[in-house]
Amino acid sequence: MLALHPQVSVRPEPFGALLYHFGTRRLSFLKDRRLLDVVQRLDGSTSVEAALADVPEMERAAFRSALATLEQTGMLT
Amino acid sequence: MSEVVELVVDGPVEEPALVEEDLLVEDVSIDGMCGVY
Numbered sequence: 236m237l238a239l240h241p242q243v244s245v246r247p248e249p250f251g252a253l254l255y256h257f258g259t260r261r262l263s264f265l266k267d268r269r270l271l272d273v274v275q276r277l278d279g280s281t282s283v284e285a286a287l288a289d290v291p292e293m294e295r296a297a298f299r300s301a302l303a304t305l306e307q308t309g310m311l312t
Numbered sequence: 313m314s315e316v317v318e319l320v321v322d323g324p325v326e327e328p329a330l331v332e333e334d335l336l337v338e339d340v341s342i343d344g345m346c347g348v349y
Contacts, residue, residue, distance in 0.1 A: 251336075261339065262339070262340045262341075263337055263338065263339050263340070264337065264338040264339075264340060265336065265337060266335070266336050266337070266338060267336050270336050270337070297335075297336055298336065300335075300336070301335070301336035301337045304335075304337045305337060308339060
């Protein structure tokens with residue numbers, strides 16, 4: 236189960252969101268506000284597929300890829 | 313009188329394919345930006 240890293244600060248923006256990791260000093264742009272919604276649903280007990288429930292099926296692959304990137308960069312743990 | 317040279321291209325000219333970025337996450341490096349306002 237994934238969750239936002241405790242050292243990550245989230246700043247919602249009209250275009251999506253900014254994520255800043257205070258430990259790695261990494262800054263990431265989320266380009267879709269719905270991706271922010273998905274990330275915020277990931278609380279360590281919600282599965283990725285459950286968090287993607289409101290995302291249209293044809294778009295889920297892109298969202299899964301984005302979540303994988305966020306995990307690789309330490310934003311999600 | 314200058315010559316006019318015509319170039320004949322066989323077949324359609326292919327434009328280079330544009331790379332489409334559909335990534336939902338973009339990383340930005342801010343290292344070394346201390347003092348930038």
